[in-house]
Amino acid sequence: MTAGPDTAEESPISTVSPLPSATLGSDKKRSLEQITLLLFITVPFLALVAAVPLAWGWGVSWLDLGLMVTMYFIGCHGITVGFHRYFTHGAFKAKRPLRIALAIMGSLAVEGPLVRWVADHRRHHKFSDAEGDPHSPWRYGESVPALLKGLWWAHVGWMFDQEQTPQHKYAPDLIKDPALRAVSRQFVLWTTVSLVIPPLVGGLATWSWQGALTAFFWGSLVRVALLHHVTWSINSICHAVGKRPFKSRDRSGNVWWLAVLSCGESWHNLHHADPTCARHGVLRGQLDSSARLIRWCERAGWAYDVRWPNASRLDARLLK
Incomplete structure (x- = not known):
């Protein structure tokens, strides 16, 4: 790989010291936090369950669908x-502008603060499907x-x-x-922004409370629930x-029917075989948005110094 235009930038996984105080409380989850987490899981999920009969009875507007899809893929990416x-x-x-934009976009997915999300996932890779893995x-x-x-x-239990x-x-x-x-500290703020944008746009576009309400239902609650369960399915399903064409030290598999909704994350076998690769869907027909x-x-x-798939590395990991 060649150096990028701004060589002062550092890789996000380099180790630095000294460290300031913790970003988000202690390393133990308190009762209030567990109750809040339960609400953030169950309320959008109930909205997702109600979505089908509501759509059948009332219909859903193109504005609602547009807000849901747009906010979904912003958060998912x-x-x-x-x-x-x-x-x-x-x-x-x-x-730096892209780095901060990605941190905010990820926070809009309502999947937890940046620092905690990353810490959990790095631990998952260290102990993948073995003792110490937080969600095997x-x-x-x-x-x-x-x-x-x-x-x-x-899928869900490990978060509690x-x-x-x-x-x-x-x-x-x-x-x-x-x-x-x-x-990361402002996670509640970004959660609020994520939930408020759809009803604000829906209300202003239709100039009605009903437009705001339906936009909140589809663009906020249903969207968050769907994204949650797609993301959690990468941990569980x-x-x-799934198929395992590449050598990995765990049981990660490729699940094709999750590829579009997961934005390419469900090509999970290659990811665990070569975790720093920027593309997960490396074989023919594997969509990876x-x-x-x-x-x-x-x-x-x-973005620069991108770790694109290397033919020799892939060939060395491919099961034959």
């Missing part, structure tokens, strides 16, 4: 390109009852575990950056089933 491929794995380097579906064993229990744990990943240990570089630390977005940012000069 904020998670996949920003929180995951950039901040967690350093698959590319980013100019194989946690309880390999029998059918154990796997069903493990799938529930990997009182013990949290030490943020200073797994994300010291993010804590060191004042701007990223601020975005993609570590239990996150890689496409990174390519556009590279061409615009906002």
Whole structure:
């Protein structure tokens, strides 16, 4: 790889010291936080369950669908390109405006503060599907009852575990950056912004409270619930089933039917075989919109030193 235009930029996973104080409380989750988390999971989920009968009875406007899809893919790419491929794995380097924009976009997905998300995911890769992995579906064993229990744990249950990943240990570089630390601390603010944008646009576009209400239902609640469960499915489904064309030390698999909604994240086997690769869908026909977005940012000069797939590395990891 060649050096980018701004050589002063650092990789997001470099280790730095000394460290300021913790970004978000202690390493143990308190009761109030667990209750808040439960509300953020159940309320959008109930909206998602209600979406089908409501759409059947009342219909859904193109404005509602447009807001839902737009906000969904802004948040999804904020998670996949920003929180995951950039901040967690350093698959590319980013100019400072892009770095902050990705931190905010990921926060709009309402999946937790930046520093905590990255710390959890780095820990997951260190112990993937082994003792210490915060959300392996194989946690309880390999029998059918154990796997069903493990799938529930990997999908949702692990988030209610009182013990949290030490943020200073797994994300010291993010804590060191004042701007990223601020975005992480302001998670409640970005959650509010994420939930308010659809009804604000819907209300102003229709000049009615009903337009604001339906936009909130589809563009805020249903959108957040759908994105949550697609993201959590990478932790659960993609570590239990799927094709495994590449060598990895865990059970990560490719699940094709999640590819579009997950913005390419469900090509999970290659990701665990080569975690710093900027593209996850490397085989023919594997759609990966996150890689496409990174390519556009590279061409615009906002991203550089991108770790694109290397033919020899892929061939060495491919099962034959």
